[in-house]
Amino acid sequence: MNSSTLGSSALPPIQFFRITRHRRLAWWGSAIACLISLIGIGFSWLNPSIGAPLKPGLDFTGGTRIQLERACEPSCSAITVPQVAEQVDSLKLPAEGGEAVPVLRGAPVQVLDQGRSIELRLPSLSAEQGKAVISQLAATLGPFKDGGTSVDTIGPTLGAQLLRSSLVSLLVSFVAIALYITFRYDRIFAFLAILCLAHDVLITTGLFAWLGLLAGIEVDSLFAVALITVAGYSCNDTVVVFDRIREQKANLKGFSFSDQVDVAVDATLTRSLYTSLTTLMPLLGILFFGGSSLFWFAVALTVGISVGSWSSIGVAPTLLPLFSGKGFEGSAPEDGAAPAGAA
């Protein structure tokens, strides 16, 4: 046991490592990850084909998505994307309510599950027009399975409303959580908890900005749910470490604040890792066994929860001595540089 011998009585044994000695590594790691995320978001915003921080999906842009499952018993004829696209181009839609018939030419088409299902992304169609698309496609690409069809039409106003309400509820819960932590701990703890939360949300968002740029992955309303979940989880994770730090403040009165932080992080490390692991298990289950509709949701949560676990170990506790003005007394960083902000 490499227990420290500062002060008159001994510090409790440190099982794993003293986190404040690795603070520079932790800060650099997080800063670079945040920077890469910001660059991804910026590129996505500047990209003329996206023009938004993330590539918005149907839920936010509005439009009609038609999913068709082909009846493949005993076997299906092979189809390719160009074949489907050609069929879509030749569709004829009924006019409705005096409005112009939407142009379907060049609409994005996907063929999934070895040609067994088709997904179309079309401009907003009325219920009647959606039905016409399916019945006309059935003639050449069908037969389609009864009950294997899904048609979603979303008006752009609804997408904007969803985005606004998600953002507002996220911000309100940030403020409410900050107030609660201020009440239970103090302002600095609250500030750092929110900082960590922003860190986790930023990195998750950055990943999806890059995914949108490089792989064309779009974010849907489930992504908003995932971000909110990551925020809540990150908070829970950080609060547990803070709770231990507060406890050590009372137990280890004679020691420096960074010693108290080290002991607290070390003692909660097993718990932090185990908890993330057990939360990730059902998520990994969804990743590997779940339906395709939840795949990217699970990816967002997996990344967000991993990052959240990291920030509660490496970011919030190491910033705590810095922001509370107590410095890193007696805790020279092992990564070479001189101690920062020593009192």
Next chain:
Amino acid sequence: MARQQGLFALILALAIAAGAVLFSFPLQLGLDLRGGSQLTLQVLPAGAIKAVKREQLEAVKEVLDRRVNGLGVAESTLQTIGDDQLVLQLPGEQDPTRAAKVFGTTALLEFRAQKPGTEQEMQGLLRLKRQAQSVLDLSRRRTPADPADPVAPDQPPAPVPSFPAEDLAKALRELGVAVPAGAGETEQIEALLDEVNKRVVALYEPALLTGKDLVGAGRQQQQTGTGWDVTLNFNRQGGEAFAKLTQSIAGSNRLLGIVLDGRSISEASVSQEFAAAGITGGAASITGNFTAEEARDLEVQLRGGSLPLPVKIIEVRTVGPLLGAENIRSSLVAALAGLALVAVFMVVVYRLPGAVSVVALSLYSLFNLASYALIPVTLTLPGIAGFILSIGMAVDANVLIFERVKEELRSGNTLIRSIDTGFSLAFSSILDGHVTGLISCIALFALGTGLVKGFAVTLGIGLLLSLFTALTCTRVLLRLMMSYPSLRRPSYFLPSRQLPSPAA
């Protein structure tokens, strides 16, 4: 120990009750899991009303409620969202076309007399209308996509109505209708019909009688032909107005127009015999050559009354039951596989208390499902995600406690004392974590939209129950086990090499 046993009995009773609840109240599955259609309607301001308010939304909802009931889809629900939106859910309905039609129209029915001196113009328009209509009917019947309307095979071939291209072009030109280049014959005729209907309506006097005075509507098959008529019954006031209206035009060449949502659907002449008193008795029928389904939909709309404000359909979602079934199956498999892994992990890492927590977490899942059935919560995909996440939080509570117990044991405390201290030390962090989680749930539920709400509800219920199971169930079960001396061994809690040697 008596207290532990009493609590244990309580937990057992709760578990049995939860099982019974689940048995008698099945879980409600959302449309994304069971298949069905969902329509979101936006109520638009019109006329003197500049912004839609709560009362107007309620008034629209009342009318639409009556139309929903007329549609006859089981378990359909209509809910208001915010100040100006309504969501209609039709479980099992695969074809939202009809619902969209029945809901999207205002159904403002008007009876209007033709203006004097417009007879000639009217006749020309009606001739065009009849011709266009019959060509359209025919082409519709020919479309293979509509098998509901087959031509009887034994009927002698009727003279095929047609609309020669030059006549059509001339008619369009005369009425000043511009058709987009490349439009097919059907589209041109539809455009023509629209314009004709508009002009016909312009030839009427303002309405003296509207659907407001209607007390009933029905439908009946025509005596001759295959079409359907829609019958109307007025209240006393409406009956009188109808008599006066028909009297005013009886015997003249002027027509009585029945206008629905600004579209002339029927024009009737009133014969000389009614010149004295008009058509009395408060009943009338619309002879519009409707199909059975059209007649039924119109009847539903008329019976429901007209909408005080127009509505627009802004979202239609349809999920096939197969897609729904696949979604729920794979999500359940995923959840169960993940949970099985968690259970193995807990037993391997925490030994006896790990096994206890697996029992407690099973109870936790049971209580959760029972709450969904009881409240009731409609389970959707985001809802299941919230549930899985709340299990993660519940496991976290157990991990926190057992880590504390281990720490106490390592520092040389007795087993029973370690357990008690472990629970009490872990309490504050469990409470803080759960409260922050609940705070976000409340914010999400209050401010979020449907999808986010479903997630917030299951996560919130999960967090509340997890506080109970982690602090009560796990504890009571563990204490109960400790009452058996054979189980009271620290090595059932952690590897013996981690325990302080007795000499130290």
